[in-house]
Amino acid sequence: MKEIKALCRPNIWRLAAYSCARTEFSGRSATVFLDANENPYNKPFNRYPDPLQQELKQLLAAVKGVPAENIFLGNGSDEAIDLPYRIFCEPGIDNVVAIAPTYGMYEVCADVNNVEYRPVLLDADYRITADKLLGACDAHTKLMWICSPNNPTGNLIDREAIEKVLQMFQGIVIIDEAYSDFANARPFRHELASHPNLIVLNTMSKAWGCAAIRLGMAFASKDIIGLFNKVKYPYNVNALTQRQAIDALKDPFAVDKWVSIIKQERTRVMQAFADLPICKKVYPTEANFFLARVTDAQGIYDYLVDRGIIVRNRTRITLCDDCLRITIGTKSENQELLAALRKL
Numbered sequence: 304m305k306e307i308k309a310l311c312r313p314n315i316w317r318l319a320a321y322s323c324a325r326t327e328f329s330g331r332s333a334t335v336f337l338d339a340n341e342n343p344y345n346k347p348f349n350r351y352p353d354p355l356q357q358e359l360k361q362l363l364a365a366v367k368g369v370p371a372e373n374i375f376l377g378n379g380s381d382e383a384i385d386l387p388y389r390i391f392c393e394p395g396i397d398n399v400v401a402i403a404p405t406y407g408m409y410e411v412c413a414d415v416n417n418v419e420y421r422p423v424l425l426d427a428d429y430r431i432t433a434d435k436l437l438g439a440c441d442a443h444t445k446l447m448w449i450c451s452p453n454n455p456t457g458n459l460i461d462r463e464a465i466e467k468v469l470q471m472f473q474g475i476v477i478i479d480e481a482y483s484d485f486a487n488a489r490p491f492r493h494e495l496a497s498h499p500n501l502i503v504l505n506t507m508s509k510a511w512g513c514a515a516i517r518l519g520m521a522f523a524s525k526d527i528i529g530l531f532n533k534v535k536y537p538y539n540v541n542a543l544t545q546r547q548a549i550d551a552l553k554d555p556f557a558v559d560k561w562v563s564i565i566k567q568e569r570t571r572v573m574q575a576f577a578d579l580p581i582c583k584k585v586y587p588t589e590a591n592f593f594l595a596r597v598t599d600a601q602g603i604y605d606y607l608v609d610r611g612i613i614v615r616n617r618t619r620i621t622l623c624d625d626c627l628r629i630t631i632g633t634k635s636e637n638q639e640l641l642a643a644l645r646k647l
């Protein structure tokens with residue numbers, strides 16, 4: 304790979320980050336805070352939150368097995384998806400490569416930042432080779448997006464392909480592992496030490512059951528985390544989110560329990576779904592959802608909406624015609640879905 308400095312936009316490399324009151328003062332104990340023009344009343348909401356979320360990162364480091372200095376926290380994964388464009392991609396000049404179909408936010412952020420987005424089609428089994436991905440790159444390709452387990456297809460992307468891309472690609476490889484808690488595979492966040500060009504994304508929105516608090520994270524080298532911290536808004540993760548995430552992280556056993564119930568239900572629902580007359584194919588999955596090809600996705604989607612059951616209609620996505628994406632819910636929610644479909 305190239306040096307991070309050579310990949311980074313020159314204006315970002317030179318950027319002096321905004322220095323907030325709470326960054327300038329850190330460490331020694333203090334009791335009187337007259338530095339940030341806060342209101343002394345209305346505790347605890349009167350104080351600005353920790354701009355670098357240190358307490359939360361210490362807990363995450365233990366749970367995720369990644370040092371705190373290799374963690375960036377953002378307002379959902381959304382922020383961690385947008386920042387690499389702003390850090391590495393010169394609008395109108397650079398481009399990014401991504402598997403297709405995949406999560407829609409990578410392309411939305413490319414469009415917002417005026418960066419060319421190059422989708423590389425998966426094959427009919429939703430697999431891809433490193434050579435196909437590398438073949439789509441040129442000297443201006445700064446980022447490669449790999450979502451694994453992939454949304455909306457549900458499968459893991461072949462490990463050998465990802466490893467070859469990590470070895471051969473000159474830019475930054477971003478592996479979105481939003482669903483890795485539901486998968487039987489070693490997460491790539493444990494491979495950071497051997498890959499200075501790797502960014503791994505995780506989120507509190509799925510296995511951790513905290514989509515409402517908006518907390519996403521990126522794991523990467525200290526150099527890359529430093530660039531994220533320079534470009535982010537100073538107080539990008541609010542105090543309520545930090546507090547709630549800290550509470551959630553103190554009870555990781557709840558998450559283990561949810562994940563194991565959801566995986567058990569996943570097996571059961573997929574088998575029952577495959578037996579429905581409307582089902583043509585259920586795709587294998589390592590996530591908390593599965594993709595299924597049905598006789599008439601739009602008709603079945605509308606039928607379910609009329610009964611108050613919402614699934615995701617993916618029929619207009621490349622390689623997903625007549626496919627529905629179905630999230631695994633509680634046992635009784637899953638039963639409602641299956642009962643409705645059996646009446647069709």
Ligand SMILES: *Cc1c(COP(=O)(O)O)cnc(C)c1O
Nearest residue numbers: 379380381406454481506508519
């Ligand atoms: C759901 C999802 C996320 C989570 O996004 P947040 O902004 O953290 O809620 C990230 N990546 C993928 C692929 C997802 O499906």
